[in-house]
Amino acid sequence: MRVLGIDPSLTSTGWAVLDDGILIDKGLIETSTASGYLVERYLHEKAELERIISHFEIDTVASEGVVYGGATSEAMFGVYLLFQMILHERKLRVVYFAPAQWKALMFKPHGEFTDDLAALKFSLIGKKEAIEQARILSGGVRFTSDEADAYCIALCGTL
Numbered sequence: 001m002r003v004l005g006i007d008p009s010l011t012s013t014g015w016a017v018l019d020d021g022i023l024i025d026k027g028l029i030e031t032s033t034a035s036g037y038l039v040e041r042y043l044h045e046k047a048e049l050e051r052i053i054s055h056f057e058i059d060t061v062a063s064e065g066v067v068y069g070g071a072t073s074e075a076m077f078g079v080y081l082l083f084q085m086i087l088h089e090r091k092l093r094v095v096y097f098a099p100a101q102w103k104a105l106m107f108k109p110h111g112e113f114t115d116d117l118a119a120l121k122f123s124l125i126g127k128k129e130a131i132e133q134a135r136i137l138s139g140g141v142r143f144t145s146d147e148a149d150a151y152c153i154a155l156c157g158t159l
Helices: 038-056 073-089 099-107 116-123 127-137 145-157
Strands: 002-007 012-019 022-030 060-064 093-097
Touching: 002 038, 002 145, 012 038, 012 145, 022 038, 022 145, 038 073, 060 145, 093 099, 093 145, 099 127, 099 145, 127 145
Parallel strands: 002 060, 060 093
Antiparallel strands: 002 012, 012 022
16 A cells, blocks of 8 residues: 655645555655745645656555644645545545644554543654654654654554
8 A cells, every 4th residue: 555644734745655564665745935926825835736646656645644734724724624625636535633643653662542632732742853763663764853753654544
């Protein structure tokens, strides 16, 4: 099974492709406010995501869900909708994970929460911890923060 993990962002979407649980490629879809209008940034992300899905013949997509309430919530909702259109058109299996969900699966045995306080603890795991966990699980591969998140999310998509 080929799984694409996505850590969506308006500036640096991390992605990682696993084939039967083994990392075969990873990268970033980057945009910049200097690159133009928001629509142009969306179109760039759309084209890159479509290229990745086609090139790697993806079966399943595992994605971090949208987090609301921040300064970029509306723009991120646009990225989320754009990705949904692509995934729906291609009829791909899609699994979403809240940040605390995938972090619990990666950092706690069996990914079980015992209470709301435990869930909060896992939602606070930082970038350094995710990068280190991805490096360990991948056998030493170097990751950016967004790639590490995408890799961990892809692993969760294989469960």
